[in-house]
Amino acid sequence: MIDPIVAVTILLMAGVTYLTRIGGYVLLRNRVLSKRATAVMEAAPGCVLISVIAPDFVSNNPADLLTLAITIFAATRFSMLPTVVIGIASAGICRALIG
Template sequence: MPDIQTLATILLMAASTYATRILGYVALRDRTLSPRMRAVMENVPGCVLISVIAPAFVSRNPADLLALGVTLVAATRLSLLPTVIIGVVTTGVLRHLMG
């Protein structure tokens, strides 16, 4: 069972992620977006994911590099949510096994 600080961190991160996503729709609900702006808004989650994953490219930890490879393969075959889940689980398992 995670401690209260870890649980609170996870819940607050989830809430802030959800809030930023919803606030974007609320702020833009009465506006007509150009096709270019619509494309930008649809690609923002992928850009955020890349900014989180990018530091692993320069990691010297073999577990992180292997997990990055698995995540990249998953990204070529699956949608965003399964790719994120596979990446997180693979990283956790490999870090546990490889130290």
């Protein structure tokens, strides 16, 4: 059974994530962004993805290194959402099989 503190933590993290996404929409809905601001907004998801996977570059864990290679390969072939899904799935599978 899941620990209640873990469940509350997950729910709070999901809530904060949702609020940051909806907050950006609410703050920017009536504004026309410049080309530079639009480029920054489009690059933000990639920056977040890199910050999540960057620690694996210095990992000694073979499962993490394999997952990193799979995710990089997926990023060269697919858009952001499939790449994230492939990265998460490969991390789970590699860690279950390799350890």
